[in-house]
Amino acid sequence: MDKNVKYIFVTGGVSSSLGKGIISSSLAKLLQARGFSVTIQKLDPYINIDPGTLNPYEHGECYVTEDGAETDLDLGHYERFSNTRTSQANNITTGRIYQNVINKERKGEYLGTTVQVIPHITNEIKRSVKLLGQTGKYDFVITEIGGTVGDIESFPFVETVRQMKWELGSRCAVIHLTLVPYLHAAGELKTKPTQHSVKTLLEQGVQPDIIVCRTEHPLYPGIKQKIAQFCNVKPDAVIESRDAETIYDVPLMMLDEKLDLEILKKTDTPVPDHLDLENWKNFVNNLKHPNGEVNIALVGKYVELKDAYKSINESFVHGGAMNQTRVNVHRIQSENITDKNVADKLKDMSGILVAPGFGNRGIDGKIEAIRFARENKIPFLGICLGMQCAAIEFSRNVLHLEGAHSTEMDPETPYPVIDIMENQKKLKNLGGTMRLGAYNCRLNPKSISFEAYGSKLIRERHRHRYEFNNEYRKVFEENGMLPAGINPEEDLVEIIELKNHPWFVGVQFHPEYSSTVKRPHPLFVSFVKAAIEYRKDKR
Numbered sequence: 001m002d003k004n005v006k007y008i009f010v011t012g013g014v015s016s017s018l019g020k021g022i023i024s025s026s027l028a029k030l031l032q033a034r035g036f037s038v039t040i041q042k043l044d045p046y047i048n049i050d051p052g053t054l055n056p057y058e059h060g061e062c063y064v065t066e067d068g069a070e071t072d073l074d075l076g077h078y079e080r081f082s083n084t085r086t087s088q089a090n091n092i093t094t095g096r097i098y099q100n101v102i103n104k105e106r107k108g109e110y111l112g113t114t115v116q117v118i119p120h121i122t123n124e125i126k127r128s129v130k131l132l133g134q135t136g137k138y139d140f141v142i143t144e145i146g147g148t149v150g151d152i153e154s155f156p157f158v159e160t161v162r163q164m165k166w167e168l169g170s171r172c173a174v175i176h177l178t179l180v181p182y183l184h185a186a187g188e189l190k191t192k193p194t195q196h197s198v199k200t201l202l203e204q205g206v207q208p209d210i211i212v213c214r215t216e217h218p219l220y221p222g223i224k225q226k227i228a229q230f231c232n233v234k235p236d237a238v239i240e241s242r243d244a245e246t247i248y249d250v251p252l253m254m255l256d257e258k259l260d261l262e263i264l265k266k267t268d269t270p271v272p273d274h275l276d277l278e279n280w281k282n283f284v285n286n287l288k289h290p291n292g293e294v295n296i297a298l299v300g301k302y303v304e305l306k307d308a309y310k311s312i313n314e315s316f317v318h319g320g321a322m323n324q325t326r327v328n329v330h331r332i333q334s335e336n337i338t339d340k341n342v343a344d345k346l347k348d349m350s351g352i353l354v355a356p357g358f359g360n361r362g363i364d365g366k367i368e369a370i371r372f373a374r375e376n377k378i379p380f381l382g383i384c385l386g387m388q389c390a391a392i393e394f395s396r397n398v399l400h401l402e403g404a405h406s407t408e409m410d411p412e413t414p415y416p417v418i419d420i421m422e423n424q425k426k427l428k429n430l431g432g433t434m435r436l437g438a439y440n441c442r443l444n445p446k447s448i449s450f451e452a453y454g455s456k457l458i459r460e461r462h463r464h465r466y467e468f469n470n471e472y473r474k475v476f477e478e479n480g481m482l483p484a485g486i487n488p489e490e491d492l493v494e495i496i497e498l499k500n501h502p503w504f505v506g507v508q509f510h511p512e513y514s515s516t517v518k519r520p521h522p523l524f525v526s527f528v529k530a531a532i533e534y535r536k537d538k539r
């Protein structure tokens with residue numbers, strides 16, 4: 001079973017947003033490169049069952065796994081770095097832990113005992129961590145603890161780390177990520193916040209094995225020794241993590257700092273001979289030395305938020321590198337687009353992507369942007385709501401169905417070209433009830449999508465309640481908007497493509513969730529290629 005599995009915990013101190021997800025992903029990548037199989041899990045201390053009902057202002061992008069879990073966006077990094085699929089088991093919140101414990105209590109599983117944080121909650125956390133180890137698929141399970149040590153919410157998680165470290169001995173190691181700030185006035189790097197953060201962890205009974213120091217400047221000689229001395233670790237176990245040009249540099253930086261070797265040492269794991277990072281290095285090289293660049297608009301309503309549309313951005317990074325081109329993603333607020341200014345706002349773009357989303361805000365601007373892309377033959381990719389808006393735009397401006405809409409925005413529309421799915425109608429709960437996860441899609445062999453994927457049957461992840469209304473399929477097709485992909489089980493239109501256009505694709509699913517460094521998503525690769533060609537022709 002999980003006898004030989006090693007468990008690595010990653011905690012954070014001093015501040016949030018130091019990049020625990022990227023450090024975890026980078027470590028996973030390095031261990032993989034040495035031949036180990038690795039999975040990464042995130043424990044989130046908030047009480048929501050999952051982030052599915054959180055709005056992007058609260059929590060950035062909601063990432064969807066193949067098995068239909070709505071999860072933290074860090075899981076996107078895990079998949080992009082490791083090219084290994086995650087699942088519901090890879091993201092657990094306090095809410096879910098409590099829900100499981102309370103369900104067991106109601107079933108009478110704890111009969112006669114008082115249900116408490118220790119041991120019942122911590123045992124449930126432990127069970128969730130070990131579940132991945134027990135699959136027999138992994139040599140290492142890396143578990144990232146969300147939040148910052150010292151937070152009230154994360155106490156039960158840190159307590160679980162303490163217990164597991166005690167139980168597992170050398171099969172468990174803890175990495176603590178902290179900040180070493182640079183004080184300009186003093187001209188110095190400061191280690192005190194790290195010392196305090198490690199003390200907080202020690203108060204909870206956890207001695208970190210490795211301290212990763214996030215810093216804007218190189219750690220000068222003596223700093224590592226100082227941190228080591230104050231925090232009970234060897235200087236080799238103090239790892240510098242300098243701000244990087246791109247997140248994809250971090251595995252290589254961690255290799256230089258020997259983070260992977262430290263982990264192998266701490267877990268008594270023999271160091272394998274080989275290390276295979278050639279593909280990764282080639283990718284980073286392409287990323288840093290493009291032959292050209294191309295401008296693509298990302299039209300959506302959360303443009304000011306860095307963490308919204310995270311996976312779309314990264315998919316452009318992958319798709320760009322594959323084309324040896326830098327993709328400059330210009331985020332354009334859909335609420336500000338009108339028929340008067342659309343030409344001005346989009347004139348320098350060689351491609352237009354309309355983002356996924358919910359609700360009415362910014363819909364008119366999205367539709368205008370799509371009209372502009374369709375009429376001017378600019379490469380267009382519509383994702384989920386973006387695809388639905390493309391159907392609405394086509395109905396109104398090509399089929400002249402005035403007032404055509406999605407019943408999400410206008411329940412009284414005379415032409416419901418996008419309508420609620422039959423099995424969604426009776427649902428009352430919002431959480432976890434959308435059409436979620438991977439579904440089959442059969443491609444039309446005479447489509448752009450087929451050309452991009454190179455296969456007839458694909459599987460892509462979904463997150464929506466509305467769908468293309470099949471009553472309009474025929475008239476769409478007759479007028480040049482083709483159903484290029486169909487879900488064979490339920491006969492749902494998953495892709496629409498415009499015939500007399502160089503590259504116009506709307507997808508009901510989310511291709512951005514499955515793009516990885518190893519396998520850039522074919523639609524993004526093809527879309528970027530089309531944008532490059534468009535720019536060439538325009539010149």
Ligand code: GLN
Nearest residue numbers: 356357384385464465466
């Ligand atoms: N709001 C739309 C629906 O629920 C689209 C969702 C999305 O873009 N993810 O169908």
